[in-house]
Amino acid sequence: MSKKVAFYTLGCKLNFSETSTISRLFTERGFQKVDFQEAADIYIINTCSVTDNADKKCRKVVKEALKHSPDAFVAIVGCYAQLKPQEISEIPGVDAVLGAAEKFQLVDLLGTFEKKDKSAIFHSPVSTANTFHNSYSFGDRTRTFLKVQDGCDYSCTFCTIPQARGKSRSDTVENILRSANEIAESGVKEIVLTGVNLGDFGIQEDKGRVETFYQLAKALDEKVEGIERFRISSIEPNLLTDEIISLVANSKKFMPHFHIPLQSGSDKILKLMRRRYLRQVYTDRVASIKAQMPHCCIGVDVIVGFPCETEADFLETYNFLNELDISYLHVFPYSERDNTLAENMPGVVPQKERNRRADMLRILSEKKKRFFYEQHIGMETNVLFEADITNGLMEGFTENYIRVAVKYDPILVNETKRVKLTGLNAQGLMEVEEAELEVLKH
Template identity: 80%
Template structure:
């Protein structure tokens, strides 16, 4: 029995796909082992969102070969679709598979025997037109369920449409079936993931038949053994008032939205070819907070986009500072080949991009701490996870506050009602009640 190990770079969607690919291996008789163990085959699922995909990929390949110098190294994922020839030059890489091939890698590579040259199996992105079901399982307490893939938007900074193809989905019925399958495993929370989640409903070969709103209604009604559904990320122009009202009234969909903004300057949003302006974004935040005052709102921001002046950046900073949001994911702009932005004038020096990013990361920490402190004394439920660090375990409230507690195996994958007591020195929440001796340090 050959041993196979996996490593995932990037987003929740990649984690769901790695987990599904690992199950294909196991169904074919391979033994899955941890990445740090000796294995016959290593599968590395890559990302292309940031500019150091090459460096990260090389580093992971090197680590795999330390554990097992003669192992068969396979690279899949977004970076593999965009730059298969480049990856093929990395020492030790035996095979590179694109977006259309990654779910068939066991059939394509068969015996996983090293050849003289690196094997490349990567179709043109125009040929990527099927939807492959995927969800993570056994890796953590929450399951990431892929319900949508690809993107039809043309943001000037983004390579994802080139790496993942056109927007496509499963049907509502098939997603509900997957969620019920997951529910049988005892998982308490499902996180819905996709490239452009709100664009759910385009079935390959059929066209748009259903909407994201149709999907969340059916999941809420027809999946009985899941306590929580979480929406991973949704574009502000696709986050309708209908969806906001539904989440506010649902017992299962949690009060947590992650809404990409990218810039608080209308000038930059237009250069980015985003499908909204800042006024719409502010309206969405106001609508959420009016119905769900305790809702957690996360924001993606890019700084240093070509043409972004100091005044444009300060407009973004002020906009975010005044918004009732909970945390930021901040990305310094990075040049990506085959995008419109790389040809735009007004390049911002790297040092300046990093300075702006640091300013927003400090703002994010302040926002997050303020959000946490608003909830001290609040009674809620926490879903505890299995990871242990220095005798402590962590879990999340429904509105995404990370709670730290003394490790107790009884609490793993359990929803426990607690009272939030204080924000500790490392910025995590502490709690008490139900099992008082567990929550007191």
């Protein structure tokens, strides 16, 4: 009888694409994939290290796995595994830890997955993680996350990602087109392009290759049949060029939706963070997007409580975001990370104050999101419905990323419909009149 294996992913869309690819390595070798809440022989946990509670989350997931199968083999991979392998190996129940260069080889490295007295650590310096591994999620949801870039050459003072994932590297446009066509053949309608620093795609001059993200987007737009929607998961403002914005504005496949990290609306703090732009660049990008796509959804990452951020600096960020024509925020209270320059900076902001500032921005985010949604009431648009069901309602997204809720109907799953947006429900989701649902003719 084949061994059963279950997977759990913490963190970003990139991690989801890699977990899915690792799971396919197991099924190709005859393992049976099961849901994480089921009894399994092996549990693989893909970790994140963006915030300071990675250890707590990892321990909790290991504990949950062993509730289902006390004698199961537990392996930990991902960013946290690269940064703190010894620490993870000491978590009760962990049998193996694999770093960035080893995670795609875990089936070969771990062999029979027999438990030993001591945790096994397979870990190399991050400089050895210099190969690009093609990855995409498959069979998990209506949308597929397709990894096109990995690693980062930036040196932001708060970030451990370069230490966890290594230098920037990319797939080729040719290989990505091949993957996109494979995904299209499976019936998936939407692909989300993911990476650590997407705008840095293809810049590998040391290898004699210079492709750009614009060239990739243009090729996907023109050459992939069967995919209705492409989304760009996140792109740095200094790398979001006018030609990329123009391509999205004129494309029928690239959705009017950008997620653009800001991190701070204070030039002083941006300089301390070693970001590669000042706030005027951000203002210009938003203005350019909205001039060409007035209904475009724009999401923003922002960090509060960074060292030396005074109340005046925070209010500068708050007012900047309040006046900006954006749609929602992802807010992170700053958390100290080992081996970063910011860890030892003066002007530490108390945790309580960081949380207060984060709460203020989250309230602002809700206001921004509601205002963005309300602007679209009465409009007709296209929605791609997903399989997720909550309280008898299924959800979907408009082209510009407005979340829609309708009464569950299995026929709607993975279908694109023309709908009229009628108002917000108690959960802040957009409602539509079911009588007006019409299947789009392809």
